[in-house]
Amino acid sequence: MQLSTSPALDSADTKARIKRLDKRLSRHVGKAISDFNMIEDGDKVMVCVSGGKDSYVMLDILMSLKKRAPIHFDIIAVNLDQKQPGFPEHVLPQYLASIGVEYKVVEEDTYSIVMDKIQPGKTTCSLCSRMRRGILYRTAKELGATKIALGHHRDDMIETMMLNMFFSGKLKSMPPKLGSDNGEHIIIRPLAYCPEADLATFAQLKQFPIIPCNLCGSQENLQRQAVKAMLNDWSERFPGRIESMFTAMQNVVPSHLADAKHFDFKGIKVGDVKDGGDMAFDQIDPSKTVKTPVKAQIIELS
Numbered sequence: 001m002q003l004s005t006s007p008a009l010d011s012a013d014t015k016a017r018i019k020r021l022d023k024r025l026s027r028h029v030g031k032a033i034s035d036f037n038m039i040e041d042g043d044k045v046m047v048c049v050s051g052g053k054d055s056y057v058m059l060d061i062l063m064s065l066k067k068r069a070p071i072h073f074d075i076i077a078v079n080l081d082q083k084q085p086g087f088p089e090h091v092l093p094q095y096l097a098s099i100g101v102e103y104k105v106v107e108e109d110t111y112s113i114v115m116d117k118i119q120p121g122k123t124t125c126s127l128c129s130r131m132r133r134g135i136l137y138r139t140a141k142e143l144g145a146t147k148i149a150l151g152h153h154r155d156d157m158i159e160t161m162m163l164n165m166f167f168s169g170k171l172k173s174m175p176p177k178l179g180s181d182n183g184e185h186i187i188i189r190p191l192a193y194c195p196e197a198d199l200a201t202f203a204q205l206k207q208f209p210i211i212p213c214n215l216c217g218s219q220e221n222l223q224r225q226a227v228k229a230m231l232n233d234w235s236e237r238f239p240g241r242i243e244s245m246f247t248a249m250q251n252v253v254p255s256h257l258a259d260a261k262h263f264d265f266k267g268i269k270v271g272d273v274k275d276g277g278d279m280a281f282d283q284i285d286p287s288k289t290v291k292t293p294v295k296a297q298i299i300e301l302s
Helices: 011-036 053-068 091-098 110-117 125-143 154-168 196-206 223-237 241-249
Strands: 044-048 074-081 102-107 147-149 177-179 186-188
Touching: 011 053, 011 196, 044 053, 044 125, 053 074, 053 196, 074 091, 074 125, 091 102, 102 125, 110 125, 125 147, 154 196, 154 223, 154 241, 223 241
Parallel strands: 044 074, 044 147, 074 102, 147 186
Antiparallel strands: 177 186
């Protein structure tokens, strides 16, 4: 297995680009923390680091914000070594030690179990994610962590919404914050407002030691890959569409959907006008196009 590397760039240019991206990503993360009360005073945040670009950036930004946040919280980085063949197990411990963060590597041979249980040609995501989730919950409890931070970003959330619509018949996504399956932990996604393209560029410029995932990343038949390709095509042909979709996830109108559990359709009487009445499509107002989220309120970034 070869680790990802990025070509050397002009030092001054690289520093300037890193500074701009760091400021933008920090703004997104700070706003997400504020909007959803993700991190509170006294929290111990278990930051899950997989070796992929997203979790590296999440850890980097959270460590930076920790230094200037108006509250105190601790960070411990946790990596789950799933014993994939050829996995360079020395890379993450060396990197985490080099940046001075408290860390723990949990070794569990989930790879062999997944390969034994899943038939050839079938995707491994469901079983693998369930096993990882259980191990991470157990580890958080052992460490006394009050929050578990996952590296899912804005594009992951949109892709999940589309996957659930297409294949599960549900209008749901990855929430920025939720209670864990066992009810004992709080899961947070600090990168909820961050576009994947910015994360990829930042990771490349910072030259994080990226470790490819041979377990799931090599599966070409994943439905998520197809949805990602579709959304990327939309984004190229119709700039702003992805941003509009994410904004829509924050502007839900239950009275204009069809879920009787979330809106009392039976109770509507003559004279009731809900959320604009029967206006099915909102006319586009050029003055209200999607903008980059405003600066965070919880963390001073200037």
